[in-house]
Amino acid sequence: MHHVEQKEQRLRRARQTRIRIANQGVARLTVNRTNLHIYATVISDDGTKVLATASTAEGEMRKALGGSGKGGNAAAAEQVGKRIAERAKAAGVEKVAFDRAGFAYHGRVKALAEAAREAGLQF
Template structure:
């Protein structure tokens, strides 16, 4: 049976989430990308709460779904993480391949000082 792109991503994300767990000391950094926007969250799975989030929804940039936008979201979430005293996270690529926007986001977050 052939799966759609979305179903395949969900299946990959399920496999990844079976191995990755965010704790209070190392929360999970999750990414989601849509056709129009890019989103990131830092989540504490032990308590089941979202600690921080950032997205391109209210950013004054022209194209909100390209590599440059992903890098801007990375800079914003790292700045919020530093104010919340979060320096280490576990990266959850959300079932997406580590390529393009997801890779650019991860490298920009590492460059800004987040450890994962």
Template sequence: MATKKETLTRRASRVRRQLKKVSNGRPRLSVHRSSKNIYAQLIDDTKGHTLASASTLDTDLRTSLKTGADTAAAAAVGKLLAERATKAGVTEVVFDRGSFIYHGRIKALAEAAREGGLSF
């Protein structure tokens, strides 16, 4: 029987394997959710560089948010990441949800990033 960590790692690698097939050189919008915060970053896999990042630990978001663990915080991170991505010249990305299901905070971040100008 596989442990929970092994199961999550296998699921994340399965998602990333499928993304590499359809990415066509687009940057990857990677999302990580913890129990207290949410993190997102744009990664250029061909060069191995992070193009833009945002999280609930950023100083401008930390003061304005009640908590970093709700859908409002995730939406704020999505909008901030979209702003930083457009400054970096990125509009087309591939969404990497990792081992998390597309629901709740992950979905709120993705929809806010779409409203901010990113297309995926």
């Protein structure tokens, strides 16, 4: 399958979730996953502001993951989950809606979500 098609399908899967989240009037924790990295972003309830972000692509995370900076595994995703929770709370966000953006709730996406919950984000 062509990757552009795959991406479109994923975004199509994500669309309903986004509509549902928009109606909840709560900040949204969006996940993006690439082969090398995983990114988490907290977006304000009105969808206009990025309140917090964390990813394996940022400098301090790369250091924390050791020289290789492997951001494509569940352990790295866990770190990002913990970090996004801390940063969201620092920005005054406790409750979010989890937007897995059409990615299966499995593996890295799940690891990130569970770590964020453990670090005190409610969703």
